[in-house]
Amino acid sequence: MAVERTLVLCKPDAVQRGLTGSVIGRFERKGLKLVGLKMLRVGEDLASRHYAEHLKKVFYSALRDFITSSPIVAMAMEGENAVEVVRTLIGATNPQAADPGTIRGDFGLDLTMNLVHASDSLESARRELALFFSSDELHDYDLTMKVWM
Helix, strand or coil: CCEEEEEEEEEEHHHCCCCCHHHHHHHHHCCCEEEEEEECCCCCCHHHCCCCCHHCCCHHHHHHHCCCCCCCEEEEEEECHHHHHHHHHHHCCCCCCCCCCCCCHHHHHCCCCCCEEECCHHHHHHHHHHHHCCHHHCCCCCCCCHHHH
């Protein structure tokens, strides 16, 4: 299994609802390692680069308006098959279809305000991590608990 890094965003609704700590905790309890973390306000330029594949879609303006409406928390998670593991933990894009026990299944109801974003592939993870973090904002370290997992 390959150790990967992936991007997770706690979107404005997660921040506004005070769920950021719960979201981070889900990943940490799974055994993923937090290697980067920051709160920021996404501007229109960053939103357009982040959602580049959706620029021409009818729902783009709703995505942009939402992600720029309030601060977000960006995190870089690391672990074996991190992209797939994170995607499983967050659940289906539509929270109404997301399984109970997933972040979206437990906390979400709305397709746009679905609490979190996570990279959908290793290629996307690399591109998206570079949008939100410089290389000196990502940290290499050993988890002492790794021997127990």
